[in-house]
Amino acid sequence: MRGAPAGACVLGAVQLGLGVALVSSPRRVVALIGADHDAATRIGARVLGARLIGQGAVVATTRRVGVHQLSALVDAVHAVSMVALAACSSQRRRAAAASGALATVAALASAAIAARAEHAP
Structure with a gap:
């Protein structure tokens, strides 16, 4: 197998793109989901x-199964933390729900990539 497993380049590119958008224009991204965009958010x-x-760059370029498993774990922990935030903060509920949903999708995608790579010849 050469390069990253199937799907990893796509997932990594999506993570990179979202990451760049969040770093460069957090107010716009937060406003897109209709959440309050105070300084803390x-x-x-x-x-x-x-x-x-960082995660997207690594995911898109590695074929190591353990890295994709770790990526899935990081996103799963993030998703769970967003459920807790949404439950505790009505002000941050919309942002937490959106972030948690994206993290859940990323965790499932990373887990699938890792499982597929683990069984690849």
Whole structure:
């Protein structure tokens, strides 16, 4: 097998793109989902964006199954933390729900990529 497993380049590119958008224009991204864009939300968006840039670059370029499993775990933990935030903060509920939903999709995609790569010849 050469390069990243099937689907990893697409997932990594999506993560990179979202990460760049969150870092460079957090107010616009947060406004797109209809959430409050106060200073704390913008800072959180930028931190998440930085993580997504790093994660996306690694996901798109590695074939190591363990890295894709770790990526799935990171996104799953993020999704669970967003459920907790949505439950505790009505002000941040919309942003947490959107972020949690995206993290859930990314976790499932990374898990599928890892499973497929694990069984590849």
